[in-house]
Amino acid sequence: MSKQTLSFQAEVAQLLHLVTHSLYSNPEIFVRELISNASDACDKLRFEALDTPALYEDAPNLEVRVSFDKDARTLTIADNGIGMSAQEAIDHLGTIAKSGTKDFMGKLTGDQKQDAQLIGQFGVGFYSGFIVADKITVESRRAGLPANEGVRWVSGGSGDFQVEPIDRPARGTSVILHLRADAEEYLNAWKLKSVIAKYSDHISLPILMEKEEWKDGELLTPGDENGGRQPGGMVKTGEWEAVNKASALWTRPKKDITDEQYQEFYKAISHDHEAPLTWAHNRVEGNTEYTQLLYIPAKAPFDLWNRDKKAGIKLYVKRVFIMDDAEALMPSYLRFVKGVIDSSDLPLNVSRELLQESRDVRAIREGSTKRVLSMLEDLAKHDRHDAAANADGVTDVVDADDKAKEGKYSQFYAEFGAVLKEGLGEDFGNRERLAKLLRFASTSSDTASVSFADYKARMKEGQEAIYYITADTLAAAKNSPQLEVFKKKGIEVLLMTDRVDEWALNYLQDFDGTPLQSVAKGAVDLGKLQDEAEKKATEEAAEAFKPLLAKLKEALKDKAEDVRVTSRLVDSPACLVVQDDGMSTQLARMLKQAGQ
Ligand code: ADP
Ligand code: MG
Numbered sequence: 350m351s352k353q354t355l356s357f358q359a360e361v362a363q364l365l366h367l368v369t370h371s372l373y374s375n376p377e378i379f380v381r382e383l384i385s386n387a388s389d390a391c392d393k394l395r396f397e398a399l400d401t402p403a404l405y406e407d408a409p410n411l412e413v414r415v416s417f418d419k420d421a422r423t424l425t426i427a428d429n430g431i432g433m434s435a436q437e438a439i440d441h442l443g444t445i446a447k448s449g450t451k452d453f454m455g456k457l458t459g460d461q462k463q464d465a466q467l468i469g470q471f472g473v474g475f476y477s478g479f480i481v482a483d484k485i486t487v488e489s490r491r492a493g494l495p496a497n498e499g500v501r502w503v504s505g506g507s508g509d510f511q512v513e514p515i516d517r518p519a520r521g522t523s524v525i526l527h528l529r530a531d532a533e534e535y536l537n538a539w540k541l542k543s544v545i546a547k548y549s550d551h552i553s554l555p556i557l558m559e560k561e562e563w564k565d566g567e568l569l570t571p572g573d574e575n576g577g578r579q580p581g582g583m584v585k586t587g588e589w590e591a592v593n594k595a596s597a598l599w600t601r602p603k604k605d606i607t608d609e610q611y612q613e614f615y616k617a618i619s620h621d622h623e624a625p626l627t628w629a630h631n632r633v634e635g636n637t638e639y640t641q642l643l644y645i646p647a648k649a650p651f652d653l654w655n656r657d658k659k660a661g662i663k664l665y666v667k668r669v670f671i672m673d674d675a676e677a678l679m680p681s682y683l684r685f686v687k688g689v690i691d692s693s694d695l696p697l698n699v700s701r702e703l704l705q706e707s708r709d710v711r712a713i714r715e716g717s718t719k720r721v722l723s724m725l726e727d728l729a730k731h732d733r734h735d736a737a738a739n740a741d742g743v744t745d746v747v748d749a750d751d752k753a754k755e756g757k758y759s760q761f762y763a764e765f766g767a768v769l770k771e772g773l774g775e776d777f778g779n780r781e782r783l784a785k786l787l788r789f790a791s792t793s794s795d796t797a798s799v800s801f802a803d804y805k806a807r808m809k810e811g812q813e814a815i816y817y818i819t820a821d822t823l824a825a826a827k828n829s830p831q832l833e834v835f836k837k838k839g840i841e842v843l844l845m846t847d848r849v850d851e852w853a854l855n856y857l858q859d860f861d862g863t864p865l866q867s868v869a870k871g872a873v874d875l876g877k878l879q880d881e882a883e884k885k886a887t888e889e890a891a892e893a894f895k896p897l898l899a900k901l902k903e904a905l906k907d908k909a910e911d912v913r914v915t916s917r918l919v920d921s922p923a924c925l926v927v928q929d930d931g932m933s934t935q936l937a938r939m940l941k942q943a944g945q
Contacts, residue, residue, distance in 0.1 A: 350435055352513035357504075358444040360454055361476070365506050367457070367468055368479050376532070379477040380541070381548035381617055383426045383524055386475060387413040388552045390430025390522060392670035394492055397431065399669075399697050404431075404492040406520055413556045414589065415545070417536045422528050424481075424535050429521035432491040435500040435512055442475060442487065442502055443510060449652040456651050468653060478524065479506040481532035486525040490517040538583070542592050549600035553616045553668065555591040562586055597668060599642040599689050603630055615644045618663065619687045624645045628688070629724050637712040643688040645724060649764040656669060661687035662717075664704075666695045670709050677704040678714050682772035683721050685765050688719065715778075722782050725761065725769075729786060732758035735799075762788050762797060770853040777856075784860055788842040790823055792832065799843065800858040809840055814866035816860075817843035819851050831868045831926070842868055869926055890914045 357365065391411040398404045421561040433441060440446075455587045457464050478485050483505060490499035499517025504510035534540050538561055545556055566579030598606060598614045612624045619625075624642040632640045643662075661684065664675040668691060678690055694709045704710050731754035737830075763767075772783045784801060791799045793807075804815055815834060820826035826844040835842050845854070859865060901912045 350512075350514050352511060354509050354511050355439060355443060356509045360445050360450055361443060362508055363454060363457075364468070364473060365476055365479060367464055367672035368473055368476050369506055370461075375622070376480045378548065379480050379526075380426075380535075380544045382474050382477040384413060384545070384549045384552060384556060385522075385617060386424060386523070387430060388554055388668075390428050390432070392553055393431040394429075395669055396671065396697075397492070397536065403608075406492065413552075413554055415541060415556060415558050415592075417538075417541070419536045422533065422536065424526045424528055424541075424920055425523055425528075427521065427523040429519065430492075432494075432521045433487075433489040434491045434494060434498065435514060437491065438489060438500045438502045439512055442504075445745070452652050475524075478526050481528055481535060482506070482526035483529050484527040486527070488515060488525070489522040489818050490519060490520055492520045497886075500660040509887070525761065539828070545592055548613060550593050550610065550616065551617065552593060552596060553597035553600075555595040556593045557589040558592050559760075560586045560588045560590050588631050597665075597691075599630065599640050599691060600668065606630070614642075615687065618689070619644070619646065619661065621646055621648065621650075621687075625687070626761055627724055627728060627754070629720050631720065635679040637709045637716075638693040639713055639716075640691045641688065641713075641720060642690075643686055643717060643719055643720060643724070645721070645728075645761060646685060646687060647760065649685065652776065653765075653768065657884070658919060661685065662920050663689045664695075665689060666699065667693060669696070669697055671695075671699060672701070675701075675704065677701070677707075678717060679721075680714065680718055680772065682770075682775050683718060683770055684716075685768060686721055718776065722786070725786055726782070728754055728758040728761060731755060747845065759788075759796075759798065766797060767847045767849055770847065770849045773856040780856065783822055784857055789817070789845055790826075791841050791843045792827070792836065793841050795823065796937060799841075803864060804841060804843060805861065807841055808863075809838070812840060814864045814875070816840060816866055817845055817854070817905065818868050819845045819854075822846055829869070835868065843914045848908055885913060 355712045356362075369576060391413075394404060394411065408429050415425070416427070417424045453467065456467055462534050485504055486507070487502040488499065489502070490496065496518045497514070497516050499515040500512055502510060502512050514701060528535060535544075538558060539694065541558065548554060562584040563581060564584045566843060568574065568576060568578055569885065570576035579919040594601075598610065611628055611630070615625045615628065616622065622649065626647045628642065628644040630640075630642045632638075662675045662678045664671045664678060676684075679686055690710065692713065695707065696703075699707070731751050735753070766788060769786060773780055780787070787800065788797045789799050790797050791804065793799075801815060808815075812847060818826050818829055820829060823846050826846060828834075832842055845851075854865060854867075857865060895913055898912050898914070902909070905912065
């Protein structure tokens with residue numbers, strides 16, 4: 350291979366333009382991104398070396414070195430991890446392989462502020478270097494390749510980049526940032542240490558910096574101590590020291606971890622710029638032993654509804670990183686949960702296929718699911734002062750005080766409520782716990798704040814079912830003629846407007862012994878709520894209108910299965926209903942939209 354110039358993939362070019370042109374509110378995150386890449390590279394080496402120990406060559410101690418050169422105005426982040434071959438440098442630093450990239454690009458609006466927020470969520474990773482640098486040089490050599498198969502990758506962060514072969518005896522990667530004039534503050538050991546402490550303290554590798562010490566300036570008149578000196582300064586000593594704790598955050602005792610550290614760790618693993626709503630950190634002992642650190646985000650990611658959306662759990666085995674997006678560890682309806690699970694039992698060479706079958710994995714998934722439900726129950730319990738306490742056996746899963754939890758469940762529900770409902774169909778074992786966590790709008794509340802328990806507590810004397818209606822919008826639900834008799838009698842009806850409601854409620858026949866009844870299905874039997882006189886009137890009307898009904902039935906025979914006299918209307922002359930066992934109109938419309 351000789352020196353060549355290549356173009357960035359269109360998406361990368363677009364992203365780079367955004368990175369350099371949108372006022373990044375938080376430039377120092379580039380330190381976090383580059384150190385996290387260095388750490389990932391070391392994780393990968395450790396993992397590949399399980400099978401091929403020779404990859405360690407003669408440098409088994411994995412580490413990251415951060416250094417700077419004031420005169421050249423460069424900042425270098427070097428690791429002795431897996432490194433990249435020339436082709437890998439071209440592929441990994443010239444294209445974006447991340448799922449959801451298209452989605453993300455489609456959401457960009459051109460509005461700098463909004464886009465900056467989106468970029469934060471998407472995570473610009475390596476390209477964040479261009480926030481502070483006008484040129485980046487990457488020198489790398491993949492573990493296992495000969496020294497003369499190193500690669501140098503250089504780019505100014507616009508349309509293209511150059512690659513050329515180099516000799517590089519040392520395995521791993523050095524990322525050299527040529528800093529812009531306005532980013533000179535990063536050429537300072539104190540500044541770098543404080544940024545590393547903030548963003549990368551949880552990294553389990555040592556992050557080394559060269560020690561500096563004060564050196565007095567030269568005497569102005571040699572030999573004359575009283576003649577004055579040149580100004581002194583810090584000089585490098587050639588000795589390297591670790592500037593982080595170098596222990597993975599989740600392995601430390603809870604009491605030694607501050608809220609800020611938990612939050613920064615979350616931001617580092619999730620690329621979310623907002624703090625999480627809550628988290629739980631536990632060591633689980635027993636048949637299956639593992640540590641879980643699970644977070645519930647405050648905001649839904651832009652690709653929550655993407656069908657290939659990856660799970661947010663990183664799997665470690667005995668502190669060795671195994672894989673991202675371990676979907677087997679969390680059910681799909683909890684795909685918004687982020688965090689780390691570190692197992693003591695799984696084999697280090699576990700594959701995705703193996704994960705699907707492992708009993709330990711099943712136990713971890715069940716335990717983690719229950720933990721997430723407990724977190725949610727705890728938030729729900731503290732959501733409102735008057736909230737019907739609906740959490741059974743919740744222990745102190747969160748260390749924040751109760752006051753701080755107020756309103757968080759509503760916030761969670763607005764973002765993720767619809768996803769949670771998928772659990773009714775997906776997780777039979779936890780269906781009852783899930784049902785308690787659901788919230789709906791109703792004829793007495795415009796916001797999704799009514800739980801089934803709230804509803805039951807307000808049921809009328811003699812009412813035997815929980816009534817609900819599904820519709821596309823709240824307005825459509827509220828104005829449905831099918832609600833007339835309920836309004837007249839002052840009976841609350843839950844208004845369901847999420848697309849998944851119809852499907853999800855198929856899996857929930859009752860709540861706590863009270864059946865759920867759609868007001869749009871079959872002949873609504875108001876049972877004891879209807880007095881004798883009303884029943885009689887309906888029966889008489891049915892009798893009197895028999896000939897008319899027969900005619901209507903004949904006229905509508907291709908369109909309607911039956912035509913009946915009803916007591917459910919007050920003002921409207923007629924309404925459509927579906928058979929008890931029929932598909933609801935809402936579901937029928939949904940399937941039609943989906944082309945079925
Ligand atoms: P992500 O880390 O989410 O994959 P990045 O933009 O941070 O995205 O990095 C892109 C890719 O570049 C990485 O997936 C990796 O393959 C490669 N890469 C980046 N930095 C390094 C490094 N220090 N050592 C080896 N490979 C790296
Ligand atoms: Mg990265």
